[in-house]
Amino acid sequence: MTKSDPNQAEKSASKAESSDYGASSIQVLEGLEAVRKRPGMYIGSTGPTGLHHLVWEVVDNAVDEAMAGHCDLIDVTVKADGSVEVLDNGRGIPVDKHPKYEDMTAAEVVLTVLHAGGKFGGGGYKVSGGLHGVGVSVVNALSTRVEVEIDREGKRHGMSFKNGGDPDNKLSVIGDSPLDDDGNPRTGTMVRFWPDPAIFKEGTEFRFQTLVDRFQTMAFLNAGLEFHVHDERDADAEDVVLRYDGGIKDFVMHLNASKEALFDQVGWYSEDGDDETVEIAFSWNTGYNTDGIHSFANGINTTEGGMHEQGFRTALTRTVNAYARDRGFLKEKDENFAGEDIREGLTAVISVQVVEPQFEGQTKSKLGNVSVRSLVEKATNEKLKEWFEEHPNEAKAMVTKASNAAKARIAATQARQNIRRKSALDGAGLPGKLADCQSKDPSESELYIVEGNSAGGSAKDARDPHSMAILPIRGKILNVERARIDRMFKNTEIISLIQAIGAGLGEEEFELEKARYHKVILLADADVDGSHIRTLLLTFFFRQMRPLVEAGYIYIAQPPLYSTVVGKKKIYLKDDRSRDDYAAEHPRAEFQRLKGLGEMDAEELWDTTMDPETRTLLQVTVEQAAIADEVFAVLMGDDVESRKQFIQTNADDVRFLDI
Numbered sequence: 311m312t313k314s315d316p317n318q319a320e321k322s323a324s325k326a327e328s329s330d331y332g333a334s335s336i337q338v339l340e341g342l343e344a345v346r347k348r349p350g351m352y353i354g355s356t357g358p359t360g361l362h363h364l365v366w367e368v369v370d371n372a373v374d375e376a377m378a379g380h381c382d383l384i385d386v387t388v389k390a391d392g393s394v395e396v397l398d399n400g401r402g403i404p405v406d407k408h409p410k411y412e413d414m415t416a417a418e419v420v421l422t423v424l425h426a427g428g429k430f431g432g433g434g435y436k437v438s439g440g441l442h443g444v445g446v447s448v449v450n451a452l453s454t455r456v457e458v459e460i461d462r463e464g465k466r467h468g469m470s471f472k473n474g475g476d477p478d479n480k481l482s483v484i485g486d487s488p489l490d491d492d493g494n495p496r497t498g499t500m501v502r503f504w505p506d507p508a509i510f511k512e513g514t515e516f517r518f519q520t521l522v523d524r525f526q527t528m529a530f531l532n533a534g535l536e537f538h539v540h541d542e543r544d545a546d547a548e549d550v551v552l553r554y555d556g557g558i559k560d561f562v563m564h565l566n567a568s569k570e571a572l573f574d575q576v577g578w579y580s581e582d583g584d585d586e587t588v589e590i591a592f593s594w595n596t597g598y599n600t601d602g603i604h605s606f607a608n609g610i611n612t613t614e615g616g617m618h619e620q621g622f623r624t625a626l627t628r629t630v631n632a633y634a635r636d637r638g639f640l641k642e643k644d645e646n647f648a649g650e651d652i653r654e655g656l657t658a659v660i661s662v663q664v665v666e667p668q669f670e671g672q673t674k675s676k677l678g679n680v681s682v683r684s685l686v687e688k689a690t691n692e693k694l695k696e697w698f699e700e701h702p703n704e705a706k707a708m709v710t711k712a713s714n715a716a717k718a719r720i721a722a723t724q725a726r727q728n729i730r731r732k733s734a735l736d737g738a739g740l741p742g743k744l745a746d747c748q749s750k751d752p753s754e755s756e757l758y759i760v761e762g763n764s765a766g767g768s769a770k771d772a773r774d775p776h777s778m779a780i781l782p783i784r785g786k787i788l789n790v791e792r793a794r795i796d797r798m799f800k801n802t803e804i805i806s807l808i809q810a811i812g813a814g815l816g817e818e819e820f821e822l823e824k825a826r827y828h829k830v831i832l833l834a835d836a837d838v839d840g841s842h843i844r845t846l847l848l849t850f851f852f853r854q855m856r857p858l859v860e861a862g863y864i865y866i867a868q869p870p871l872y873s874t875v876v877g878k879k880k881i882y883l884k885d886d887r888s889r890d891d892y893a894a895e896h897p898r899a900e901f902q903r904l905k906g907l908g909e910m911d912a913e914e915l916w917d918t919t920m921d922p923e924t925r926t927l928l929q930v931t932v933e934q935a936a937i938a939d940e941v942f943a944v945l946m947g948d949d950v951e952s953r954k955q956f957i958q959t960n961a962d963d964v965r966f967l968d969i
């Protein structure tokens with residue numbers, strides 16, 4: 311499939327026509343009321359994520375126009391009244407009578423019929439997102455008001471809707487379209503919507519940075535497409551312009567910006583299949599990360615991977631090994647590099663377009679189309695090989711790095727065996743500092759990882775020894791971002807952690823079933839140092855024991871910040887907010903700010919933090935761990951400029967500060 315292949319466009323357009331109209335005519339009967347009844351079905355949730363989904367929906371349509379080669383500017387404004395306006399310079403939604411509906415223009419169909427989207431006519435789109443691409447009509451259904459202006463055939467047409475899709479003003483010509491510099495009338499679409507607060511009960515406020523982040527990704531994935539983003543709610547907010555003529559090559563450079571490059575070049579190749587296209591950009595940095603592959607399908611970030619990633623990994627390993635052998639970097643006696651050796655320090659962006667994407671997995675972010683795997687494999691086998699041949703210096707640097715990674719991996723295996731052997735000699739193989747629990751049933755066993763020896767001591771005295779184990783750790787554990795696995799085994803804190811949990815570590819060797827505790831609870835102070843330790847530990851778990859995070863076994867203990875005394879009873883209050891709530895009800899109450907963990911005695915520590923009846927535990931999600939990981943990579947990385955910028959843009963981000 312090529313983006314401009316007219317036969318292909320016709321084929322899939324007619325497919326969309328026959329199947330989609332069948333489905334949507336049923337939904338016309340249901341009307342947009344169905345969307346208002348069960349918004350989650352269409353936009354995932356009615357929280358902030360669902361709210362922002364409305365913007366993605368409208369912008370996706372404009373991006374589709376861009377991909378079809380008819381649009382190069384998308385302008386998004388959050389208006390002072392909280393509404394959002396999306397303006398594009400595409401062809402404009404068609405304004406003539408719709409072939410399948412009496413008395414309705416195509417534009418009215420797009421705005422009021424579920425799934426009508428862009429899938430009709432000879433110029434219909436071949437490609438659309440999974441969860442996305444539910445159609446602009448969904449935005450209409452979930453808004454108190456929608457205004458549309460269409461510049462097409464020299465005329466400006468306007469229409470509006472209210473109360474979730476009721477017609478307000480029917481489509482009519484409201485003037486002439488403005489002329490561009492060459493004297494041609496402008497074409498394009500403007501959609502402005504006011505999200506319905508009765509649907510979005512958590513609020514209708516858009517977060518500017520969330521919009522900018524998403525448009526930046528879209529700009530990277532669509533080379534040359536320009537986004538302008540404005541926030542009219544804030545007089546001081548600066549307009550943002552996003553445009554990357556290098557597309558995903560620029561994306562790779564951006565992802566690598568905080569790292570030291572192994573070489574300056576970014577490689578790129580693409581390939582068209584029958585019903586899918588793939589485009590890949592890649593480079594290597596000097597770091598030790600092995601999960602630098604970022605993949606997208608129809609513009610959607612496939613965080614769970616899928617066939618495109620699988621195809622790339624397989625072919626990458628094959629191609630590099632073949633090249634290394636062919637050029638004598640690998641001798642006859644040498645074993646092949648493992649995939650992880652080659653992926654060390656790799657940053658790659660894989661972007662595929664698929665006519666009928668199958669999104670699978672827990673979060674529907676795994677691409678299931680098998681045909682994509684063969685296409686990516688074929689493209690990589692041929693074109694990556696060519697790239698290596700054309701860039702011998704870069705290829706050599708990469709192979710040398712893979713070779714060092716392989717040596718470190720082999721050293722790590724030996725170190726690991728040594729630890730096992732040593733553990734066997736030690737008897738139980740548990741670290742000396744661990745005060746283990748009596749229970750051998752992981753489902754009721756908890757491991758508290760406690761910062762500092764004195765807090766560790768109190769925790770040992772306070773705990774319920776049947777189910778609670780305590781592992782005190784000292785100071786800052788090793789910086790996992792920069793250290794390779796072999797060095798990690800020399801760090802006593804890390805060894806204690808691995809031994810206590812008892813399930814190994816690393817991508818291939820971690821065995822969740824062997825975990826000795828189903829709750830691993832991080833206990834550190836609520837200050838900057840505590841936050842640093844938490845970030846370090848989360849990063850370690852995310853990188854080396856990810857199944858533990860995925861299973862929901864990692865928790866963060868949240869010692870309260872305040873206490874107050876009522877009669878003889880002490881009441882603990884979690885944070886400023888609970889203190890304020892309490893103060894509102896008990897105006898005469900006096901509050902004490904609680905001490906750090908190290909200064910609490912055993913009783914206090916039990917009452918505030920460890921008693922299962924009253925404690926607050928925050929279960930860590932993979933997403934939170936990934937954020938910690940990102941925070942970590944930037945904060946600990948070598949690039950001072952990125953670090954500064956990151957702190958500035960995230961200083962008021964609750965996600966970052968909460969962890």
Ligand code: 0RA
Nearest residue numbers: 371372375400401402403428433499
């Ligand atoms: C249906 C058909 C065509 C374009 C569009 C919809 C369209 C929708 C939106 C929503 C926001 N911006 C948009 N731009 C275009 C094809 C038009 C043609 O064949 O000329």
